[in-house]
Amino acid sequence: MKDCIKNIKGTKDVSFEESYIWHYIENYINSFFQRYGYSEVRTPTFENTELFIRSIGGDTDIVSKEMYSWIDQGKNTLTLRPEFTASIARYFIQNQLHKKNPMHKIYYVGSSFRRERPQKGRLREFKQFGIEAIGSQFPEQDAEIIAMAYNFYQELGISNLKLELNSIGSKESRAEYRSVLKTYLQKYKNDLSETSKKRLEINPLRILDTKIDFEKDIIKNAPKIIDYLNKDDKKYFSSTLDLLDSIKVPYSVNDYLVRGLDYYSQTVFEIQSNLLGSQNALCGGGRYDYLIEELGGKSTPAIGFAAGLERLILAIDIDNILKIVPDIYMISIGDDAIQHSFKIAHQLRENKKLNIVNDSLRRNMKAQMKDANRLQAKYVIIIGEEEIASNQFIVKNMNSGDQKKLSIDKVIEHFK
Ligand code: AMP
Secondary structure, three states, X not given: OOOOOOOOOOOOOOOXXXXXXXXXXXXXXXXXXXXXXXXXXXXXXXXXXXXXHHHHOOXXXXXXXXXXXXXXXXXXXXXXOOOOHHHHHHHHHHOOHHHHOOOEEEEEEEEXXXXXXXXXXXXXXXXEEEXXXXXXXXXXXXXXXXXXXXXXXXXXXXXXXXXXXXXXXXXXXXXXXXXHHHHHHHOOHHHOOHHHHHHHHHOHHHHHHOOOHHXXXXXOOOOOHHHHOOHHHHXXXXXXXXXXXXXXXXXXXXXXXXXXXXXXXXXXXXXXXXXXXXXXXXXXXXXXXXXXXXOOOOOOOEEEEEEEHHHHHHHOOHHHOOOOOOOEEEEEOOHHHHHHHHHHHHHHOOOOOOOXXXXXXXXXXXXXXXXXXXXXXXXXXXXXXHHHHHOOEEEXXXXXXXXXXXXXXXXXXXXX
């Protein structure tokens, strides 16, 4: 192990023991989102840094201290994406999608990168998946997205879900609230952390998102944004809640939920699970009606959510996921048998549903049998000199222990 190069802190290998769980979840993501009429978009892993500064906001933790940015040989300032919404908005604008269709329902899956302090459920390269519904300014779109996020986890059997919602209103409503909140927080200025002191001037709403206990105590009695929403914003929020009630999605309104990215407006939400420890957010999202225009596109309303795959895997009951095991493990003993086994495996693979493992280590019978057991193979086919001479191959059911002798044609037929 001397001088062995290791993976980078905060990154993770998916081992062969775990990969079946990832395949299961990735297949589930694709089928679940497609069921609601969403199609996948894949954007590049890196973009111009400016895209993230302009969308996520220069004052956010992500942009101010967590991005992996560099200048390439052509003097371009580039960044590994820290999230997807900015890239999807860029893709939407660049391809003038508003001209092609009034509504775009998109989902995505891939790596995001943030230089955070690694801990359970928090990595520096992590997999995100999520959806963006671009085009609708109506509450049924908000309710659809929130219900989708909730049902996504529920159908996977994750218990103890906590869905929290809030409205942070339109720009107009927020302007008034911002000054009221600032006045309130000024009274506690000396008790705030250095970061919050700075935020008090630039963006006091972000202090509501604090994770520091003594700041949480101050927030407890802060004015609530809901009391400062204008009539339209209030109506919009209550229509969204009514729709969720009508399909019995359980939620609670958290008056201080703001979320850490700058582009949100109106509805914001988060789903947590108490199975996760301190990094308990499974997903979060909200409306971002101003983002596309701010990035130079035609003003287009939109809403979405982003979720972490590693955290989902921490919360899921792995025992309920069917492990992929070989249907057949081919055991061969002797030079002739190796060739036969190779050929028979090829013939059997014409049945594309079969998962077949053919030993390639020329091990003895005992070692091959042990390996078949380790992999939990359903059947073994044993091929030796005697079997070849008599055209009678042993097919053993590893669960029941039953075994029979079959000619090659019958073996193929047996597994058709
Ligand atoms: P955000 O873009 O910060 O709203 O994050 C959306 C979701 O991505 C979170 O709810 C997490 O599930 C996941 N996530 C965010 N940051 C990390 C991270 N550093 N490591 C693992 N998952 C993360």
